[in-house]
Amino acid sequence: MHIPLRTADLILVILYLAGITWFGLRFRKQGDRSIKTYFLADRNIPWWAIALSIVAAETSTLTIISVPGIAFTGDFGFLQIAIGYLLGRIVICLLFLPKYFRGELMTAYQLIGQRFGSRLHRLTALLFLIMRAAAEGVRVFAVAIVVGVALGTGDIASIVILSLLTLLYTFEGGMKAVIWTDVLQMGLYVIGTIVSLWSICSHIDGGAHTLISVASAAHKLTVFHFAWSVSQTYTFWAGVIGGCFLTMASHGTDQLMVQRLLVAKNLRESRLALLSSGVVIFVQFTLFLFIGAGLYVYYGQSGIAPHVASADRIFPQYIVRQMPVGISGLMIAAILAAAMSNLSAALNSLASTSMVDFYLLRRPDVSGAHKSRLSRLMTLGWAAVLLALAIVSRGSGHVLEIGLSIASVLWGGMLGVFLLGTVTKRANETGTIIGLLVGCVVNLLVWQQSGPIHMSLLGYSVLMPKIAWTWYVAIGAAITFIVGYLMSLFTSRQGTRSYT
Template sequence: MKTLDWIVLIGTLSFIVIYGVWKTRGSKNIEGYLKGDNTMKWWTIGLSIMATQASAITFLSAPGQAYDDGMRFVQFYFGLPIAMVILSITVVPIYHKLKVYTAYEYLENRFDLKTRVLTAILFLTQRGLAAGFTIFAPSLILSTLLGWNIYYTNLVIGLMVIIYTVSGGTKAVAQTQKYQMGVILLGMVAAGILVVKLMPENVGFVDALEIAGKTGRLNVVDLEFDPTSKYNIWSGLIGGGFLALSYFGTDQSQVARYLTGSSIGQSRLGLLFNGIIKIPMQFFILLIGALVYVFYIFQPAPLFFNNVIEERTIQSEVGAEYLDKKERYDNINTEKRQYAIGYLEALDEGNDLEAKKKVQALQQADKKSKAVKKEALSVIEKADPNADTNDTNFIFLTFVINYLPAGLVGLIIAVIFSASMSSTSSELNALASTTIVDIYKRLYKKNASERHYLNASKVFTMFWGVYAILFAMYANRLGTLIEAVNKLGSLVYGTILGVFLVAFYMKNIKARETFIAAIISESIILLCFFFTDIPFLWYNVIGSLIVLIVAYLLKILRPDSNITSNN
């Protein structure tokens, strides 16, 4: 990184932290610290919701996924707008009417204490680990590509978040996320424009889309119903829809964002804003990855984007074998370049027959390059059986570091830091809220003063921040980062959503049936994870349906049950 990059990076991050501390100083009670005194407007809520979901993993992994696999990952979000409408109609009024601090507080009103505590513990377990992921993911990539010390990078990200989140609570999270989203959008738009500008002079934006489409990188929609496929329109609408209902309706890191709304209408508008903007934003991020793929057709493309592992392989006893694969890959890439140029020339000349021949040749060359890369990954595993052979997370940042001008490199790295900080701050705030309201205040210290709970909230925020940093320090292989985080959430979201669906819509089912159904559901989901190949998006559907069905069956088997809820 050049001096200008450091100035942009340090200046951007310093402004966000200082602004967050200054703007939200002086919380007097737990209401202000955890709910922002219910003063937030819809645009702040909407941007905060988006910033919470759009972690650094989104901007590191998503372009790489499009580079390798095309844009079909966007289908993951197709169920989100529907979920936002459902939550706006049903869930938001309930939370506002009851004036709850957390989503799980409602469950004690509807069922009993043990159901509330169970869902809170499931959330704390999953979200505590996820907070470590959101710190570790960018640190891993930045340390590998820039040579930074991964432990110092973890520490810097974690401490910056702790400073303003402990200081200002929910208000600090919401206020800083507005500017973090601004930095993120500015950086990604700049990267998208420059990847097109850096193409050869005779290759424009439309030409790049033509090549991306013909090589399968614009595979946005797959209409085939295939339960074994991770990403198609059905897994997106059904599995992704259930995941969105659970994440935005029951995960405190998101619920806390719209609980700060000054009214039901403001909270609803914030959710609907997210439902409208999220898919186009994710489409654009994936499109950048597809364009980076086209860019590397016209430039020397790395065989493996994690240069540390690649260099280690070259220095090993199988180095000659790897270099042979690399030479073959480079030769195929040269062929792809020639076929792509020939295809565009044939299009300009209106020669459809020649264009078709060049496309077929380009597609065959693309298949050959994938086959050679697969062989190269086997060589890497020979050199080091424990090596992570998934380089998806390194693709976009490799392009940024090697080809973007000074200043913009610093801005993109600021994007990654900002995204990590925005997600982590929401997670720490939500973890502290759930710990203080659902565990500490409810079970251990029921009648303390407002000042005591405010100080305890800050202590728990700091505790979870340190916990996340420690997890990040000791985390190692994560595979595809964006999938790792969603898999982790899917292990518990289905069960939690099922409990809330029973609470909202099955009023005759009581606490005992729901609690037993939740335990059974979570056990089955863990069995599916460890012993089956079911794609993770379906865990959300399976978990929810098991809770609903088992709770209903238990009610039928015990029609004269004297167990009543607290409602």
């Protein structure tokens, strides 16, 4: 049900949309329009801005609206994954980043080309395009949940408006516009999150003290679950192991994040940006979970049940119905900020991979002006693709979990390839391709598993439990690595190279 925003809030949202678009357009380059400038911002961005941009890309609209919903219906178990996120960042700093900074790389998949060859180079780049487009379509749809509740414009109209505004400054300003609008937008939604938590506390009799005591008594603040179960999404083992593998894949092999790490001046600043972003993410997740716990206490005290189709809509509904004039508009703008920062990064990374890993591999000698023009056209083309995918991906359930599940299916195989290329010398291109395909197929089967499966093994009946999405990347990476390594031993060593 649509609850109209008050006039002052609506004006604030419109001013934000106009202001951030104007701010992004200020980074349009009139002189140097090379693809290095367009995709890597001349590698002169300070580490702290990169760190905030990483957080902005990681903290999409899915996070802001879905994590409070998870706490509302469950507890703080989601933080176990954030612990794994920190561990994964450490592994990336030690294992992957030194390789990326040994050459003038523009995409993550050029590294695979150097190590294995052009076939695997193109295959990993293609899987990234498929995975990022599918996952981003779900993320863009998440915007419609917020805008639809606040403005009543409908899903499709909401998606179109936001996509066009984001495309405008991404198309013109490139990666520099993406980074600096991320910094501004992150500041906005952090302020909005803090203000939201304050607003919820002010609506609870007894304030923050009551929030903590009631939520604690209802076990809402419980963080650790040590159950040995692959079917439970949020356990300590799924969080630490699964979260570590998830981050190694998302931040170490996905062009969306790797591109940000490559814009740093040097390896040291890239590492500093990545590690500091992990600390900020942990704090942010904690704030979002406290919002969910606060909403649980608030609705429990008021005796009014939130009439929403899914838990993802609880927080947006509270923003529009209960927050004071001005603050509602601020928070809606903050959520739109997260959406626009993530969408702009996706457009730039999809365009850079299409250009560098496909077009320039076939036509490396085209002029700089042609490269620049085509890079912008690819940005435009991917905007149309994401718009279409967002429209067809409308559905129900926790959109955060849906988005991460889609990405995790292919991330596992991708991570396995990077690990084979980084920690082994015997892996070759043919064996690794076989491992990648097997890993992705197994993950697809696991993803489509609707419940426990009975299997017959050596005359015994075995019950295969439904596997939670938090394990997808670890499973896919392990299968890809093992199969790829074994198949490399049985195939020709032609195509085996070493990183230089």
